[in-house]
Amino acid sequence: MPDRVGALWLTSFTLDDKTDVAMDTASLIGRPVTDEDLAFVTRVWNDERVAPAIGGLRTAQQLRGRIARWSSHRHIHGFGATLFHERSTDQPVGWGGLQHSDIGIGERLTVGYVMAPDVWGRGYATEVALESVAHAFGELGVDHVYASVLSTNAASRRVVVKAGLAVQCEVDHGDHVEVIYVVARRRG
16 A cells, blocks of 8 residues: 655555655556566657657667666666556556656756656646655655756646746757756755
8 A cells, every 4th residue: 555645655666675666646556667568668659749759769679678777777776767557547658757867967866757648638747747856855855856858848848847847958969959957945
């Protein structure tokens, strides 16, 4: 049974004798992304509406490697990519959460999310972003959370703003512009 912490539901898992926490939200149940999720991750990642916003098409082998990196991150840090299912249907809808990522200004703790197009517009990305920021400040005690979004991804840019992040800078990579967002923990 998950524990309720403020606006955040936490579900504990045991991985290699280590307790791990995956986030739940009001509408979504989270658990670590595993190899068994490869078909879902491949279908969503390679959707023509999703791939351009997250680095382009990937082979199953590349995505298997990505899942392995997510699992390694979770093992090292105790948090990471979380697969989310709708509470009402138990259907997978996407993945996201907190991850140490190399973004245009170096390695930072970032919030990210990828939702299947058939659930766009339901507010799930916003739920994941809000709960991730709350977890970062409340449970991890970090001072800043970042997000990296393509300048052309208006929907994702709206999500990070709803989660309290603001533009820090833009990084021009020649073929695309990366917008870096940040939010600082409020003190006092």
